[in-house]
Amino acid sequence: MLILAIDSATPVAGIALLDEEKLIREEFINYKKTHSETLMPMVDQLLRDCERSLQDVTALAITIGPGSFTGLRIGLAAIKGLSLAAGIPVVGISTLDVLAHNIAFGDALVCPLLNARKQEVYTAFYDNYNYYPHRLSEEMACSPQEFTYIALEKAQELGKSRIILLGDGYYPYSELFADHLGDKMLVAPSHLMLTRASALGSLALERVIRRDFDEILTMRPRYIRLSEAENKLGRGEL
Amino acid sequence: MKDVFILGIETSCDETAASIVKNGRQILSNVINSQVAIHQQFGGVVPEVASRKHIENIAVVVNTAFLEAGLSHEEIDAVAVTTMPGLVGALLVGLSFAKAFAYGLNRPLIAVNHLQGHIYANFLEHGNIEFPAVCLVVSGGHTSLLYMKGISDYELIGSTKDDAAGEAFDKVARFLGLGYPGGPAIQKAADQGQAGLYHLPRVFLDRNDFEFSFSGLKTAAMNLWRKMEKSGNNRVEDLAAEFQAALVEVLVEKTIRAANKYGVENILLAGGVAANRDLRTRLGESARQRQLNLYFPSLLLCTDNAAMIAGKAYHDYVNGHFAPLNTNAQPSLFSL
Numbered sequence: 199m200l201i202l203a204i205d206s207a208t209p210v211a212g213i214a215l216l217d218e219e220k221l222i223r224e225e226f227i228n229y230k231k232t233h234s235e236t237l238m239p240m241v242d243q244l245l246r247d248c249e250r251s252l253q254d255v256t257a258l259a260i261t262i263g264p265g266s267f268t269g270l271r272i273g274l275a276a277i278k279g280l281s282l283a284a285g286i287p288v289v290g291i292s293t294l295d296v297l298a299h300n301i302a303f304g305d306a307l308v309c310p311l312l313n314a315r316k317q318e319v320y321t322a323f324y325d326n327y328n329y330y331p332h333r334l335s336e337e338m339a340c341s342p343q344e345f346t347y348i349a350l351e352k353a354q355e356l357g358k359s360r361i362i363l364l365g366d367g368y369y370p371y372s373e374l375f376a377d378h379l380g381d382k383m384l385v386a387p388s389h390l391m392l393t394r395a396s397a398l399g400s401l402a403l404e405r406v407i408r409r410d411f412d413e414i415l416t417m418r419p420r421y422i423r424l425s426e427a428e429n430k431l432g433r434g435e436l
Numbered sequence: 437m438k439d440v441f442i443l444g445i446e447t448s449c450d451e452t453a454a455s456i457v458k459n460g461r462q463i464l465s466n467v468i469n470s471q472v473a474i475h476q477q478f479g480g481v482v483p484e485v486a487s488r489k490h491i492e493n494i495a496v497v498v499n500t501a502f503l504e505a506g507l508s509h510e511e512i513d514a515v516a517v518t519t520m521p522g523l524v525g526a527l528l529v530g531l532s533f534a535k536a537f538a539y540g541l542n543r544p545l546i547a548v549n550h551l552q553g554h555i556y557a558n559f560l561e562h563g564n565i566e567f568p569a570v571c572l573v574v575s576g577g578h579t580s581l582l583y584m585k586g587i588s589d590y591e592l593i594g595s596t597k598d599d600a601a602g603e604a605f606d607k608v609a610r611f612l613g614l615g616y617p618g619g620p621a622i623q624k625a626a627d628q629g630q631a632g633l634y635h636l637p638r639v640f641l642d643r644n645d646f647e648f649s650f651s652g653l654k655t656a657a658m659n660l661w662r663k664m665e666k667s668g669n670n671r672v673e674d675l676a677a678e679f680q681a682a683l684v685e686v687l688v689e690k691t692i693r694a695a696n697k698y699g700v701e702n703i704l705l706a707g708g709v710a711a712n713r714d715l716r717t718r719l720g721e722s723a724r725q726r727q728l729n730l731y732f733p734s735l736l737l738c739t740d741n742a743a744m745i746a747g748k749a750y751h752d753y754v755n756g757h758f759a760p761l762n763t764n765a766q767p768s769l770f771s772l
C-alpha cells in the first residue's frame with residue numbers, strides 16, 4: 199500500500215513515498231524556488247526513481263493548513279488534479295499536526311510554530327506521550343507574546359516542566375521566546391525543525407487504513423485566518 | 437486526422453471555468469463559475485478571495501465540464517490552461533490543478549495566453565474569418581490593437597498608455613456609485629441617459645497613431661460629476677452616456693483607421709469590453725459604411741471562459757507546442 203505525501207504549506211517543498219510504515223523515498227527542499235515550479239517535477243522524479251507510477255499509489259496525503267495561503271492552494275490544487283485524474287483518494291492533515299509529529303515520545307509540551315507574518319504565528323499545543331501528536335488546543339493565529347503566555351499556562355496546568363518549540367515561526371522571535379519562556383524552553387534540532395513529508399505520510403497512514411478520506415471536490419485549505427478584505431468587511435465566511 | 441478533444445481551464449481573474457472543445461471549433465461544454473456576486477460586496481475583485489473560491493470550485497467545475505460533454509477523462513487529448521496574464525494567486529490554482537491533472541492522465545499540458553484566448557473566441561463562432569485582420573482587444577487589463585496575419589502571427593500596433601478601457605469603466609462606475617462590474621453598470625445607466633448634453637474629451641483622437649489613454653477621460657468624468665453635483669444636477673445617467681460615448685468613439689475611430697492603414701477587410705473585437713453594446717453597434721456601423729467585415733464573439737464568449745483557452749490550444753496541439761511540468765504563472769506578462 200503506497201502513500202504519496204505532498205507538502206507545500208510553508209517555504210518547504212516536500213514529497214515522500216511510503217509503503218505503509220516503510221519510508222521509501224523523501225524529497226525536501228527549503229530553498230527559494232516557487233512550489234509552482236518545483237512540486238510536480240519532484241513528484242514525477244520521485245515516482246520514476248522508485249520505479250512506480252501514479253497508478254500504483256493507494257492514497258494521497260496533503261498538509262491542509264495552516265500555512266502560506268498560496269502554498270496551500272498550490273499543493274491542494276495539485277492533489278485535486280492528481281486525485282481526479284487517477285482516481286486516488288486523499289487525506290488532508292493539519293500542518294501543525296505534521297510538524298508536531300517530528301517529536302515522538304517525551305513529556306514536554308510540544309509547540310509547533312509556523313510563521314504567519316504580520317507579527318503572528320500559527321500554533322497549537324500537543325502532548326506526544328505515545329508516538330502520535332495529541333492536540334490539546336485549537337489551531338490558532340496569535341502574537342508570539344500571546345503564544346508564550348498560553349504555553350506557560352498550559353505547561354503549568356499539565357504539570358510539564360519543558361516546552362519544546364519547533365517550526366519556522368520560531369526563528370524570527372527566538373529572542374522573545376527565550377526571554378519569556380526561560381529555562382523551560384527547548385528548541386528542536388535543525389533536522390526536526392521543519393515540516394517533513396515523511397511525517398505527513400506517517401500520520402496519514404492511520405486514516406488511510408480506516409479509509410477515512412476527504413471529499414476531494416469540496417476540500418479546501420484550513421487558513422485559520424480570514425482574508426484581509428473579509429476582515430475589513432467585518433463579517434464571517436462568505 | 438483523428439478528432440482532438442482538449443480540456444481548457446481558466447482561473448486568471450474571478451471566474452473558475454472549464455470547457456471541452458473538439459478540434460478547436462466545437463464547444464462540447466463550457467462551465468463558468470462566476471464570483472461576481474461575491475466580489476460585488478467588496479466593490480471589485482479581491483485577489484485573495486478569488487483564489488480561495490478557485491480552489492474550492494476547480495474540481496467541481498472540471499468534473500461538470502466532463503459530465504456536460506459526455507466524455508470520460510481518458511477521452512481528452514490534452515489539458516490547456518491560462519498561464520498569463522492575470523492575478524498570480526488565481527492563475528496558480530488553475531495551473532497547479534491542470535499540471536497535476538494532465539500528469540495523472542499522461543496527457544500533454546498546453547500553456548495559453550489569456551488574451552490570445554479572447555481573440556480566439558472569434559474563431560470558435562465564425563468559421564470564415566480571413567487574414568490579414570485588425571483586432572481590438574479591450575478588457576479590464578488591456579486596450580490593444582493588433583495587426584494579424586494568422587492566429588498566432590500578429591504584431592502589436594498600439595495600446596493604452598495608462599488605464600485600460602475596462603479599468604476606466606470600473607473606476608468611473610465605482611466613483612459614480614453605479615456598482616461593480618463597471619462596464620455593464622455604466623451601460624445600464626447610459627441607456628437611461630443622453631450623450632452630448634455634456635462634453636468629455638476624446639483623448640488621443642487627434643493623434644495619428646494607435647495609442648490610447650483613458651486616465652484623463654476618467655478624471656474629466658469625475659470632475660464633471662463633482663461640478664454637476666454642486667450645481668444640483670444629479671443626472672448621473674447623462675454623464676454615464678457621455679462617458680461611454682467618449683470612450684467608444686476613440687476605440688471605434690482608431691480601429692477603423694488601423695484597418696484603413698493596414699489595408700485589411702476584416703476587423704475582430706475581443707475581450708470583456710467587447711460585450712459593450714454601444715461599442716459593438718458603433719463599430720459595426722462604421723465597418724459597414726466602409727465595407728469592412730466586423731466579427732465579435734457572442735456575449736457568453738466575450739467574458740472570461742475556458743472554451744477560448746481550449747480552442748486556442750488546439751493550434752498549439754497540432755504544432756506540438758507543449759508546456760513542461762515546471763511551467764510557472766506569468767501574472768504580469770501583459771504583452772500579447
Ligand SMILES: [Zn+2]
Nearest residue numbers: 575708739740
Ligand atoms: Zn479576460
